[in-house]
Amino acid sequence: MPRENNPILDQIGKHASVRAYRPDPVPAEDIDAIVAAGQRTSSSSNLQTYAVIAVTEAATRNTLSHLCGDQDQIRQAPLFLAWCADLSRLDRATVLRGHPHAHNTVESFLIAAVDTAITGQTAALAAESLGYGICYIGSLRNNPAEVITLLGLPRLMFPLFGMTVGVPAHPHRLRPRLPLRAVLHHERYSRAAEDAALAEYDRAMIATGIYEGRQVAVPGKPGVMEDYGWTEHSARRVSRPTRLGLRAVLRDQGFDLE
């Protein structure tokens, strides 16, 4: 298929997170089709170490919204998908077949996290191809112990991220991405193009208006201000640790990683 008029590339190119939804329910057949599409994704050794809980009941979505930073979109969207790393299924397989289960390694958790993430993204693309909007919800990890209880997750299952799904209430604007040269390297990693690419990206993100014309002090130049852009925003985001309780909840769920 050529790059031009390629429906899959076109679909991918239209992605924008949707945070406002119409109330129309997502039919059960569509939920099945979305998750079944996700299942076609490659999987490490075909272990398929993920599971997803589809939540449509308003009361559960209300509680999830509360647990996920009170995000209104979770109350609004008719469907919430809770994507979970799942080593419990393989644990049962090892018991069934009389083998030990070497699950307590960073590697086995990474396998499950990668499998879950790529499966979720294929499902997201499938949902978008059916006319739905989606938004990932990393805040599912804000209160993981409560989410585990609410969704009845057994030992060796862990909620990694959520996803709101529904018909968008209005069109959503595309958010620019980093220039390709900042993320694509040929043969060997090279930082050469990165500084200019970051400055270019700051300008592109400022132009979207997303930072509402905010100003910020220029580091090392007292009294000099400049536009607040992606580098400032992102540096602030990663300047503080988040979700420090995760390790303890992981351990309680059976992931005592070595």
Ligand SMILES: Cc1cc2nc3c(=O)[nH]c(=O)nc-3n(C[C@H](O)[C@H](O)[C@H](O)COP(=O)(O)O)c2cc1C
């Ligand atoms: C793992 C992950 C977690 C996210 N968590 C949230 C969230 O909790 N709430 C939210 O509104 N957006 C969330 N997002 C959406 C991102 O903010 C969004 O993808 C990013 O700003 C790029 O915008 P775009 O998806 O519209 O292109 C998340 C995205 C990912 C991949």
